[in-house]
Amino acid sequence: MTYKPLAREAIARRVALDVPDGAFVNLGIGLPTQVANYVPADREVIYHSENGILGMGPAPAKGQEDPDLINAGKQPVTLMPGASIFHHTDAFAMIRGGHIDLALLGAMQVGATGDLANWATGDEKFPPAVGGAMDLAAGAAGVWVLMEHTTKEGEPKILERCTYPLTAERVVDRIYTNLAVIDVTDEGLLVREMVPGLDFEELQKKTGARLRLANDWRQIPA
Amino acid sequence: MTYKPLAREAIARRVALDVPDGAFVNLGIGLPTQVANYVPADREVIYHSENGILGMGPAPAKGQEDPDLINAGKQPVTLMPGASIFHHTDAFAMIRGGHIDLALLGAMQVGATGDLANWATGDEKFPPAVGGAMDLAAGAAGVWVLMEHTTKEGEPKILERCTYPLTAERVVDRIYTNLAVIDVTDEGLLVREMVPGLDFEELQKKTGARLRLANDWRQIPA
Amino acid sequence: MLNKIVPSLAAAVADIQDGSTILVGGFGNAGIPVELIDALIDQGAKDLTVVTNNAGSGRTDVAKLLATGRVRKIVCSYPRSAGSVVFEELFAAGKIELELVPQGTLSERMRAAGAGIGGFFTPTAAGTRLAEGKETRRIEGREYVLEKPLKGDVALIKAETADRWGNLTFRLAARNFAPTMAMAAALTVVQARKLVDLGGIDPEQVVTPGVFVDRVVEVSNPAPAGQA
């Protein structure tokens, strides 16, 4: 059988279906930021930015950008009615204190017990940069990862143990890739969904940790 | 020679002369609160209250009290232009972080090295209460004590070591009593001023710790 | 839709469990959530630990809750104040346990709970009886005491303005412990004098962002606290 991996936007679209109504959500830089574009219109999601914003709205119209109103990725944003502004220490108190329901993060690697590596490859040539990644990973009530299932070279990014420097230990709850949706459970990695046409053995081959297939697994909805 | 101890108000009046222009000051409950009444009119002093006020003004006119605007002693106060309101945790960050220039506090006992006892007598009959006393004593940049020189029974309140439970160790900078003004220095207690007519030997007799008389000591100005 | 507004005081406190730790806002008589406390009394939860700065005065609000006999323990900085007769009677009779905490440490411990801090070193109370039994450490020549986070199951808070996301403002010094307690409890319940539409509070003037609040009930004419 043949299968077609999800496009990057399709990963964001798939995650968006699971973001609960009324949730306080922090979107990581890059692909996670796109999730907001696909959340169903009947859900009200409150977006948090670690530079001191709750209730971020979409990007402003061209020419309407305000240099004092940017998100954690330094892109211009807007405020929704109900938004609030606070300082950095309070923004991270929200994160560290478990008040943010969900952090959607990109990843380089995820370990079988939910370890996350998304800040450094260990390559010493470039200066390291961590930003708020460790605070979000350790602090948010829920952590979902969005990423390609393998590297460009086809190496697995889901591993028994990460080889890259960790961002946090045992924090990832769920992994959304271009091939599958996988829960991190006390009994290990549990495949909930796969793209149409992909069989479990093929998925396991592309994964560096032991997977189990949920009894009620299903195809990722188109 | 005869001498006349200062009245309570006169202690407050004497302290007021030393409160610097532009200082951020926290006034303890009771006698210290009265100091504000005597600060010279050409000085601008900013009063802090640990329940979240900077820039407190005098008591409101009768009938103008606002139940939401009280000081740490739960008395109604007013706000000066330039006042600010903040929450308790920030109010104590100001104190603990050394941002309050001066705390004026009452005391039951003061030790020769600046130990302060002003919250409990050790009598177990009554429930203990500490309020912000320990935070102020440990945190304020400067701590001045206002008190009678002896107890009603004539027992000294300035001692080599306090016998009552401590509020904080080594924090008092200066002691204003109804008999004298005494600095706590690295070399011990140094008498700066005495009430007219009091001689040093008499003061020493009423004091439970060794005093030294400053070369440039003077009479407490009337 | 995110709507934290509940229709009644009874609904706001309906599921508070026996044995809960309840953080109660207020300093002196400013900021005490009188109506929420009354609702808690009507609701009937018992074996409570109450964390609040003062132990009530007069016969209403905190004092009234203590008088029900349902408070096992009180954690506060200043239980003995003008009119704290109910507390004093219970204390003298050995019917209530008291944990005395310096006021700034009380607030900072709740802030730690709300901010995910596992503990902190404070100079307050170092060398005193209130540090007995606690871990201490010398840091840069100064003695510090290790204090632990103080978390609530429930916070009862009085606010001035609220919207359906739970954004809050307060009135003058009635703010006191409320923003910190709102962070520090698993369930934060707010009585607000005025409900406004989303956007009715300027984003830069929100004092407590809605993320710290779970339920809001309107009490447009709150009773004064500390009445005899």
Place this chain on the structure above:
Amino acid sequence: MLNKIVPSLAAAVADIQDGSTILVGGFGNAGIPVELIDALIDQGAKDLTVVTNNAGSGRTDVAKLLATGRVRKIVCSYPRSAGSVVFEELFAAGKIELELVPQGTLSERMRAAGAGIGGFFTPTAAGTRLAEGKETRRIEGREYVLEKPLKGDVALIKAETADRWGNLTFRLAARNFAPTMAMAAALTVVQARKLVDLGGIDPEQVVTPGVFVDRVVEVSNPAPAGQA
């Protein structure tokens, strides 16, 4: 009279010493005190440690300060961002030391310095390379790292409104690190877009109370940060 307003940028930074630790507000290009940084460059202090979230972008402000070669060490969370060419060159050449701190820990460490906290346990970075060499502790089943206060000799802050007592407001997300840095430095220097009379800021809307501020200078048309 308490008057923190100084007449010029030069006067605001006149006595900054060689070897100082300078906290510089801003996140991305929002809230960066461009004119104060320029004044510091003109003033000439060297052997500096700079604490700021990003390591500058373009060739102005933080990047321009780094390019002078007077910054021995930078403490930040995210030095590598779009346009951080000056930092990258210095780092590659071994001409600047980097202490990388997670963003929330960076802010909390400065808050601890400002609030008189001797140290705190945080779950952030537990089990990672950034906790190596640090004391750790298991608290209620979770691993925490002991972090120390981070104090500045000087903070350079951009505000929107200020009065002569040093009360401040900020504009939108330009607030970011400024209130915390204002608490954390021995000398807090502010450039404000607008000076107002005492009472010109509503007491409930003051974000940084004047007690945390030492000097205010008016810069009514601040330049944008991060320019090439």
